[in-house]
Amino acid sequence: MSLLADVFTIVAVLAGLVFFIAGTAGLLRFPDTASRLHALTKADHLGLGLIVLGLLPRAGGMGGALRLLAIWGLVLVSSAAVGPMVARLTRGPEGRE
Amino acid sequence: MIADLLLAAAILAVAVASILARRTFTAVALFIAYGLLLSLAWVRLSAIDVALTEAAIGAGLSGVLLLGAVRRLASRAEAPANPPPGAAMTVLIGIACACVAAALGAVILLLPEPAPSLAPQVAANLPTTGLGNPVTGVLMSFRALDTLLESAVVLLAVICVWSLTPDGGWGGAPGAAQPILGDGPLLLLARILPPLGIVVAVHILWVGKDAPGGKFQAAAILAAMWLLPWMAGLVAPPRIAARWLRLTVAVGPVVFIAIGLAGAVTEGAFLAYPPGWAMPLILVIEIVLTASIAVALALLVIGPPVPEP
Incomplete structure (x- = not known):
């Protein structure tokens, strides 16, 4: 059982890291702000989500697991708020590029 | 151990980059990253109180204040650039910096072993505070x-x-x-x-x-x-x-x-x-x-x- 949990943790965290690496590569390589934001949100949402999922069996009880999920939820909401703010700033007040 | 070394190297790199940055906005962005990395270092040193304060005040609040300062400064006329120092001045600055670095290194090396600590007294007297x-x-x-x-x-x-x-x-x-x-x-x-x-x-x-x-x-x-x-x-x-x-x-x-x-x-x-x-x-x-x-x-x-x- 613990072996199964370990395998689950390793696979999920590694999958999360793949999204983080892809997101970082996109942030560095993509040409304009909108595409970079697109890459960044993938790391935030899926990457962190998979890492949280992988760490759940190791959270040590309900409280720790709920805290991890709360962190993921808060990051989701805040990056959802920050993304459009950055996008609006780069487009300027009149909505032009 | 490797993670700690990487963390220390990253802190140094971000600190140097923040000092060398030509634009104030870049310098502040790097300073915020520096604060967040520093709070990770405090976590690794088991100083959770310091880590929380560093993340909240050192990186978060100071970062926001500095960003505000950048915006206020940007609306003003560019400050006149100082003329580059002459050769003698450059040598003097180098010697002075080397002296400061040597003094800091000497202080670290001269620390008594074991390092002086008030931790036992704090632990002994903590019960009186409840x-x-x-x-x-x-x-x-x-x-x-x-x-x-x-x-x-x-x-x-x-x-x-x-x-x-x-x-x-x-x-x-x-x-x-x-x-x-x-x-x-x-x-x-x-x-x-x-x-x-x-x-x-x-x-x-x-x-x-x-x-x-x-x-x-x-x-x-x-x-x-x-x-x-x-x-x-x-x-x-x-x-x-x-x-x-x-x-x-x-x-x-x-x-x-x-x-x-x-x-x-x-x-x-x-x-x-x-x-x-x-x-x-x-x-x-x-x-x-x-x-x-x-x-x-x-x-x-x-x-x-x-x-x-």
Whole structure:
């Protein structure tokens, strides 16, 4: 059982890291702000989500697991708020590029 | 071990990059990253209290204040560039820097082994305070004077920011008017995050007596929970002439000083707590100081009043 949990943790965290690496590569390589934001949100949402999922069996009880999920939820909401703010700033007040 | 080495290397790299950055905005962005990496280092050193404060105050609040300073500086004329120093001056600067580095290195190498520590005394005397967190014991009992001065410095900083008020703005609402957003994710965040954040801040304040946490961390979160609806245009900051606002900012240090003076009368020493009363008194000071510091930190970010057009 613990072996199964370990395998689950390793696979999920590694999958999360793949999204983080892809997101970082996109942030560095993509040409304009909108595409970079697109890459960044993938790391935030899926990457962190998979890492949280992988760490759940190791959270040590309900409280720790709920805290991890709360962190993921808060990051989701805040990056959802920050993304459009950055996008609006780069487009300027009149909505032009 | 490898992770620690990577972390230390990353901190050094970000610090150097922040100093070398040509644009002030880049330098500040790197400084914020530096603060966050530094708080990770404090976590690795098991100094959770310091890590929380570094992340909240060192990286978060200072970063926001510096970004505000960058924006204010950008609107002014470019400062005239200093002429590059001559050859002799360059050599002198190099020698002086080398001396400072050598002195720092010598100090580190000359530290006695084992390093001097007051930790055993703190651990021995902690039960007299009724607290479980040695950091809070040091901050609120053994070195309460330092904490009192710190809280007074925050108050002083608010006065300094307000003293930058341009003509015609005194007493008015602080900060530039925020754009009113009809709809959007920021508005949603500003509505759903404050209830959660306030609960987290109260929790961090309350556990501070027994576990990592305390008033500065809680106050930084509370300040953010006020700034978020302000940025979203949901609430307007009160006029700085408002009596309750000034009272709230001042009440924390005043209560701290009053309890300290009461200790001077009853126990014969400033900031001495009567036996058995240490924990309740510390709790009162912590709660009142949290309110004062939270409002003060938010006012620092909001900035001085702007004259009404």
